[in-house]
Amino acid sequence: MEARHRTEPGRVMNAGSPSIVRVEAGHACYDVTIGADCLAGLGSVLRTTAPTAIRAHLVIDAGVPESLVNRVRSAFSESGLIGNESRLTPSEPIKSTPTWQRLLLDIAEASLERSDVIIALGGGIVGDLAGFAAASYRRGIPIIQCPTTLLAMVDASVGGKTGFNIETSHGLLKNMVGAFHQPAAVLADVDALASLDERVFRAGLAECVKHAMLSADYGDPDLADWMARSTTNILARNPATLTELVTRNVAVKAAVVRTDERERSSGDQGRALLNLGHTFAHAIETIDSLSPTNDPNLAPLMHGEAVSLGLIASATLAEQLGRASGMVEPLRNRLVKFGLPTAVRGLPESGEILARMAHDKKADTGRSRFVIPIGDGSSRVVLDPPVQAVVAAIESIRA
Incomplete structure (x- = not known):
């Protein structure tokens, strides 16, 4: 650990x-x-x-x-x-x-x-x-x-x-x-x-899941478990539950922002952690043909749906890099319970996705930058992971 x-x-x-x-x-x-x-x-x-x-x-x-x-x-x-x-x-x-x-x-x-x-x-x-x-x-x-x-x-x-x-x-x-x-x-x-x-x-729940994957380092190690216990009330939009959900998520984000307002940390933490799932998400959410289901009328993906897919890809990348194990399936189950996509049909070839990532605004001195979960509500920034590991992560969200 x-x-x-x-x-x-x-x-x-x-x-x-x-x-x-x-x-x-x-x-x-x-x-x-x-x-x-x-x-x-x-x-x-x-x-x-x-x-x-x-x-x-x-x-x-x-x-x-x-x-x-x-x-x-x-x-x-x-x-x-x-x-x-x-x-x-x-x-x-x-x-x-x-x-x-x-x-x-x-x-x-x-x-x-x-x-x-x-x-x-x-x-x-x-x-x-x-x-x-x-x-x-x-x-x-x-x-x-x-x-x-x-x-x-x-x-x-x-x-x-x-x-x-x-x-x-x-x-x-x-x-x-x-x-x-x-x-x-x-x-x-x-x-x-x-x-x-x-x-x-x-x-919107995809961003909440994201925060729970880094919240242990920012004051709320119980966020993921609380969300799991509260799934029924969250989906029923119980006002008191939603107030707590939003409050706890905002508190996590505020704690991150307080340490690194402008995303200038050169380490493996800081505000860049809030980009968990987003390097993959930004590469696919602007592809107009992608739908969260088989229904083309639902294309394109919403931002949160792309983030959901990006979280799966990021967890897969973490496992490919040996930084985590046994993480993908529990995460997939959590996202499915919230009605979020974990794989998508019609994804372009991995080379096209990699090309889109090369122009991501989060690139650092010409190097690709990803955030990966390492378990127990913690995540880290990694620079220039091996291409084959990134390709495997992309393939993990192909239906």
């Missing part, structure tokens, strides 16, 4: 409902508030985080129920803010330069100043685009993230990564343009998950 580096978790300031996780990222400190109906507190958060704001710009995910949008509008009125809106229909292709430019134009037309504020209401794509607009408009204005999908709550809204994809001769490259721009606050209202599409909800 490798020695574990333990660090303090993201500080949970209130374990009830709502719960609050304090995120400390470099010079930025902010609260993530999690619970049922916590969006009702947005007015108070606006007054605290943007006390001199006159205008607020709301970036809306088109799939968000109008009832949630109206809560934000009410918060604007309550805070005496002049509200303006942009609405996006999220997909990987619209996570692009033209969409970012359109957002900037909308914000400029609304005459926002540096003391004003942007609110992102939606999933990870909307949060990433709105976050980068906030980072780049007038060289940075505040943003409050109000995630409405499980994936966005436990991952995308926390930690300050923002940006978009670019289309190149090598295909669509994920998140190649962006900036670190920490939010002023995050409000994760688990009531939003009640109406979430089943496939979208389950896709």
